[in-house]
Amino acid sequence: MSQEKREKIAVDKLDPKFKDQVAQERGGEMIVRCFACGTCSASCPVRQANDRFNPRRIIHMVLLGLKDEVLSDDFVWLCAGCFSCQERCPQGVKIGDLMTALRNIAVREGHIHPSFTAQMNLLGKAGRLMEIGDFENKKRGRFKLPPIQQDAAEVRTLLEKCGVLQPEEVQDRGGG
Numbered sequence: 001m002s003q004e005k006r007e008k009i010a011v012d013k014l015d016p017k018f019k020d021q022v023a024q025e026r027g028g029e030m031i032v033r034c035f036a037c038g039t040c041s042a043s044c045p046v047r048q049a050n051d052r053f054n055p056r057r058i059i060h061m062v063l064l065g066l067k068d069e070v071l072s073d074d075f076v077w078l079c080a081g082c083f084s085c086q087e088r089c090p091q092g093v094k095i096g097d098l099m100t101a102l103r104n105i106a107v108r109e110g111h112i113h114p115s116f117t118a119q120m121n122l123l124g125k126a127g128r129l130m131e132i133g134d135f136e137n138k139k140r141g142r143f144k145l146p147p148i149q150q151d152a153a154e155v156r157t158l159l160e161k162c163g164v165l166q167p168e169e170v171q172d173r174g175g176g
């Protein structure tokens with residue numbers, strides 16, 4: 001059994017309104033119903049692979065008001081969205097949706113995981129998450145598939161219009 005690290009909580013740094021903020025976010029509405037039974041954590045495949053991810057603990061942190069700790073930590077990005085927890089929660093907390101709500105708040109408050117920034121930049125630069133070059137096109141040719149031209153203009157326009165990518169972000173990385 002894993003031993004979670006015990007940490008002191010600075011009461012003056014708690015944000016008692018954080019749970020209300022989460023409850024007002026789509027997907028977070030049911031958070032205050034949680035009675036900490038732990039069914040979500042016991043059902044979670046990510047929890048089994050990574051001790052740092054514990055849905056019951058994350059919910060408890062939100063209810064306590066540990067806003068900065070929740071939003072700035074990597075663990076809000078680890079949920080795989082499998083909904084095993086959501087199917088089993090006796091209180092209907094909708095934990096998978098809640099994790100999305102937390103990520104949405106995190107992004108709005110400037111905490112976006114660098115792996116997502118990197119993916120957005122790659123999409124803006126290449127139009128896909130895997131750059132296609134001569135090597136890949138030669139392999140395609142062997143299977144009589146047409147070469148793929150790398151053209152990210154449409155995808156980049158979409159990302160810019162959605163506000164997830166600024167034009168200079170791609171240019172800074174050498175994108176066309």
Ligand code: SF4
Pocket residue numbers: 033034035036037038039040041055056059088089090091092093095
């Ligand atoms: S299964 Fe539901 S009630 Fe139980 S700890 Fe998880 S969120 Fe809370």
Ligand code: SF4
Pocket residue numbers: 040043044045046047055078079080081082083084085086095096099
């Ligand atoms: S939806 Fe997320 S929190 Fe729930 S069981 Fe799956 S990985 Fe774990």
